[in-house]
Amino acid sequence: MQAMSTVLEGKAEALRMAWTIVLAEGHLLIEDVPGVGKTLLAKALGKVVGGTVKRVQFTPDLLPSDVVGVNMFNQEQHRFEFRPGPVFASIVIGDEINRASPKTQSALLECMAERQASIDGVTHELPNPFMVVATQNPVDMEGTYSLPEAQRDRFMAKISIGYPAQDAETDLLANHAGKDPLKSMQPVCSIDKLRRAIQTVHSVTATDALRDYIVRLLAATRDPSRFSLGASPRAGIHLLRASRARAVLEGRDFVLPDDVQALAQPVLAHRLIPSRDRQSGASSVHTTLQEILASVPVSAERRSPELAVAQLATPTGRGRRAPIRSAGE
Structure with missing residues (x-):
């Protein structure tokens, strides 16, 4: 959280909530207006954990196979090969998830609930841990769809970032204008340490x-x-x-x-x-x-x-x- 606070200044409560969901093995939905740091929080979360991180930019023409993967025919070996999609990562960042069609959004249902993906009748296990951090704009904004109730229920929590305080926004202009703050971030927590922390949570009375x-x-x-x-x-x-x-x-x-x-x-x-x-x-x-x-x-x-x-x-x-x-x- 200290490492992420250097990127997302003045949002300690949002960072604490994000790590609560990580330790609880849940999925996080971040809803707010554009430009307040939704994607920045999701990318910073992936940066500080030394695991695989994939990002999916949800658009109206995105297909389910673009998310979970597809079987492709290998002409040299004369057989089908599975090419995994971006969902096969420890942390999956779904950017503007409510801009995709309900059909594409439903491709995540099995992944989020059962941590597996079924393609052409074959079940593929997802990494452990596996977390979806999705961002969305308010539903009344142009080009957005409402998330189905079944998908909303699979997100453990929904949070908002909010506008920064004036002093935090002043620091933001001084420190982040003209450079990408994520480039200087290094992983501070390995996947093995994260797994052990999650096991600790399981033992809480x-x-x-x-x-x-x-x-x-x-x-x-x-x-x-x-x-x-x-x-x-x-x-x-x-x-x-x-x-x-x-x-x-x-x-x-x-x-x-x-x-x-x-x-x-x-x-x-x-x-x-x-x-x-x-x-x-x-x-x-x-x-x-x-x-x-x-x-x-x-x-x-x-x-x-x-x-x-x-x-x-x-x-x-x-x-x-x-x-x-x-x-x-």
Whole structure:
């Protein structure tokens, strides 16, 4: 994150969110207006990891075979050979993904969900780790398509970059005008180290009570009066995995409700479709989701807030805050 901050100045929160998704083995969607650094963040992410990085520029005439690959006939050997597409890389940068047709976008569905690609009946395994970092312009801009719901659901999180602060933009003009800041970047993390870090995330403790909290949040999004399309079971898996990664970045080996609440908006919001009544009103998806976070209690049991805070703050034998526990523990 320190190396990437030299390229994308003043965007520490976006960088931290990007690395949360990397450690959680998810895929990241970056949506914002042109020119704020969406592609720069994706390319910097690929630069600092010493693995294979491929970029796909999505255009209306892009074909599925341009993404996953194609079988070509070798006239010298009189047989078909598979020529892998750019999706066969550790980090795949999908630039302006919503400018391609839905048919081409769907070519990524199997790759993102199962980390494999099937071409002419043959299944090819993708590298480990495998991550798609896609950028898109807002859907109301010219030449864009809406991503299908099935593809949005495969992205673990969606974030925005936003315009830089004035002092950061002044530094940007002084340091980046006239030169490419990515050229001086060197890998600071090998693929092997990244794999070990991901394995560390897998070992982070999440109690039954915390998983129950996530399930109750998901159930609240499936209320027809709030959303016509609620969060899927895959969304709950993504939320838990991202929460484990955030706990690691915070220096903990257990998940707290704070992790879930901090990640609920970027992990869930892009999957939800507001109900017809909410669409006609002033309430947005983010506002409704914030209402759910405020209304769903952390603990399923009715306890006083003072008791809940005391349980979360009680030191364990190793001097850390204890994870949330159910009433029977």
